[in-house]
Amino acid sequence: MVAAVTDDFTELFPPERETAPDGPLGWEGYAASRARATERTGEHESVIYGVAQVESRPCILTSFEFGFLGGSLGERTGDRLEAAYATARERRLPLVSLISTGGSRMQEGMVALTQLQRVARQSALLRAAALPQIAVLRDPTTGGGWATLGAGADVILALPGAQIGFAGSRVRPADADPAAYSAEGQVAAGAVDAVVPVEELRGVVGAWLGLLGPGRGTVEPGRGAVGGSVVPADVPDALSDTALPVTGWDAVRAARAAGRPRASAYLDAYFTSRMALSGDRCGGVDDGMLCGFGLRDRRTVAYAAQAGTATRPAGYRTAARLIRLADRLGVPVLTLVDTPGAANDAAAERAGQGAAIADCFAAMASAVVPVTSLVIGEGGSGGALALSSPSRTWVTADSYFSVIAPELAAAILKRGPGDVRATADQLRIRPQDLVELGIAQGVISPTPPLP
Numbered sequence: 236m237v238a239a240v241t242d243d244f245t246e247l248f249p250p251e252r253e254t255a256p257d258g259p260l261g262w263e264g265y266a267a268s269r270a271r272a273t274e275r276t277g278e279h280e281s282v283i284y285g286v287a288q289v290e291s292r293p294c295i296l297t298s299f300e301f302g303f304l305g306g307s308l309g310e311r312t313g314d315r316l317e318a319a320y321a322t323a324r325e326r327r328l329p330l331v332s333l334i335s336t337g338g339s340r341m342q343e344g345m346v347a348l349t350q351l352q353r354v355a356r357q358s359a360l361l362r363a364a365a366l367p368q369i370a371v372l373r374d375p376t377t378g379g380g381w382a383t384l385g386a387g388a389d390v391i392l393a394l395p396g397a398q399i400g401f402a403g404s405r406v407r408p409a410d411a412d413p414a415a416y417s418a419e420g421q422v423a424a425g426a427v428d429a430v431v432p433v434e435e436l437r438g439v440v441g442a443w444l445g446l447l448g449p450g451r452g453t454v455e456p457g458r459g460a461v462g463g464s465v466v467p468a469d470v471p472d473a474l475s476d477t478a479l480p481v482t483g484w485d486a487v488r489a490a491r492a493a494g495r496p497r498a499s500a501y502l503d504a505y506f507t508s509r510m511a512l513s514g515d516r517c518g519g520v521d522d523g524m525l526c527g528f529g530l531r532d533r534r535t536v537a538y539a540a541q542a543g544t545a546t547r548p549a550g551y552r553t554a555a556r557l558i559r560l561a562d563r564l565g566v567p568v569l570t571l572v573d574t575p576g577a578a579n580d581a582a583a584e585r586a587g588q589g590a591a592i593a594d595c596f597a598a599m600a601s602a603v604v605p606v607t608s609l610v611i612g613e614g615g616s617g618g619a620l621a622l623s624s625p626s627r628t629w630v631t632a633d634s635y636f637s638v639i640a641p642e643l644a645a646a647i648l649k650r651g652p653g654d655v656r657a658t659a660d661q662l663r664i665r666p667q668d669l670v671e672l673g674i675a676q677g678v679i680s681p682t683p684p685l686p
Contacts, residue, residue: 236333236373237287237298240437244296246285249318252311259310262342268304276302281336282312284319289331290441292448295323298333299373299380306336308379309343313350316384320357329367329448331440334385337403338378351379358387365564367447369440372418372427377403389560390443390512391427392436393418399427425514425549442510446528446535447564467605468536468569470629471505473679474611477633479667483659486635486666490613495633498525498540498571501611505569506531509538512557519549519586523574526557528566537561539622540571545578546618548591554622555591555598562602570622572610575640577618595621609679610634614664630666630675637664 237244256266273279281303287296297319299306308316323330340347361368370388372381375398382401385391393399400407400416407416414420421427431439474496480486489495502509502525509529514520523544528537539554554570561568577583577592599606599621608624614636623636630636638644641659645651650658669675 236335237283237296239433240287240289240331240333240371240440241296242288242291242437244285244287246283247318247322249314252314254310258343259346260342260344265342268342272303276300278303280311280315281306281308282315284315284322286322286326286328287331289437289444292441292444294329294331294369294444294448295319295326296331296333297384299335301335301337301373301375304340304342305338306334306380307338307340307347308336308350308354309340309347310350312340313353316350316354317357320354320361323361323366324364327364327366327449329369329444330361331369331371331444332384332388333371333373334376334380335373336376336378336380338380348379351383354379354383355387358383362563367443367564369443369447371431371436371440372397372399374398375403377401386426386516389447392429392431392439393421393427394436395419395430395432422513423520424518425520425553426516426518428511428513439510442508446510446530447566465565465567465604466534467627468567468607469505469531470607470679471501471569471571471609473631473633473681474500474504475631475633476681477631479632479678480635480665482656483635483641483662483664483668484656486664487613487641487659489633490635492633495612498542498573498611501571501609502529502538502540505529506536506538512553512560515549515552515591516556517549517552519547519552521547521550521553523547524550524553526553528561535566537566537568538570539568541574541619541622543573543575543612545576545615546574547578547583548586548588551577551588551591551595551621555595558595558598558602558606562598562604565604567604568602568606570606570608570624572608572614572619572622572628572636573612573634574615574619575613576615577621592617592621599624610636610666610669610675615640628675629677629679630669631679632666634666635664636669636674637662 368388372393397418506529511527525540606624608628
């Protein structure tokens with residue numbers, strides 16, 4: 236697997252600790268099992284690590300050998316993983332983990348299980364050092380290896396058909412649905428970002444390293460990453476030449492027009508390339524929230540874009556995850572606002588809609604990196620405001636932003652259907668109204684054609 240992913244790999248070795256022949260528990264036959272595993276695989280532990288190049292981009296890489304005692308984690312495995320994380324911090328490089336493990340090593344008992352705490356600590360230190368972690372889940376990835384190195388990574392990729400889950404195949408309930416433990420099932424549940432075939436893995440990992448690794452170019456020229464000033468994301472050009480609306484209802488109609496440009500078109504026009512993050516890591520995916528990182532003028536920008544649908548709890552949680560990751564890595568954020576409002580059905584409430592929106596507001600409010608927002612369609616109440624920058628929000632001519640939809644406002648005020656248009660005017664929701672009220676910085680126009 237290392238050869239399939241890397242251009243070049245140089246293995247490193249930590250100091251080997253002295254251990255009893257049959258391990259800390261004196262498990263009879265353990266030394267012989269290790270010797271057979273070494274003879275079979277050529278390795279002396281279930282994990283190797285070293286310095287690698289992936290598509291000419293440097294990283295620290297760890298790789299599990301499942302043939303060595305099922306890729307299980309023991310004390311010496313913990314030594315190697317700890318050394319890999321420490322090397323990543325020392326050299327200021329991303330960590331890429333190629334994982335295939337059945338969990339903690341039974342022959343070492345609780346000593347093996349506590350290695351998960353070591354890994355979790357090292358992962359936290361790497362996050363604190365503003366260095367990204369990318370996990371590639373192979374078949375199988377179960378137990379503590381999934382619950383630390385795998386699920387704890389910033390970007391999680393999986394091979395097609397890989398078995399992934401905290402419970403391995405021999406310990407899960409007999410009537411458990413196998414699909415829930417598959418790579419595809421974990422993507423659908425929002426726990427994995429993408430399924431990637433082996434032949435595409437090098438290119439995908441390389442693309443992510445290019446976006447999140449050294450040289451992502453988010454700091455002002457001449458200033459270091461530590462204490463440097465992150466340059467805000469550019470405001471996208473408008474994609475339609477719609478004139479400013481005369482009335483509030485005209486603004487609503489323009490924003491709701493079926494042929495109006497949507498988030499995907501804006502993202503395609505804005506970025507030269509982009510990679511998507513998917514899922515809220517809590518069991519949900521919202522296809523109406525597009526999140527990821529892209530290249531804009533050779534530097535990385537994070538994006539969270541509403542796609543015109545009512546945003547669901549998973550969408551807000553995914554956006555909050557994206558914003559916090561970008562903030563930790565020092566990457567500016569672009570948000571595209573376009574929703575009739577937050578989803579308000581019973582399923583959304585049961586999934587924690589209020590808490591999800593609050594979390595998104597909190598992520599936006601606490602971000603140190605600049606957040607640039609553009610309203611490209613409907614700005615439906617708090618469900619839209621949660622994705623809007625308090626100080627760097629612009630609007631297009633075919634958009635509106637309102638405390639409440641005009642129809643609902645009229646209903647609450649006990650007005651008839653014929654009063655909806657007048658109510659829209661009273662709400663002052665046109666793009667030019669938003670600028671005058673100080674809500675928006677300005678109205679964005681299309682790029683003028685070249686002479």
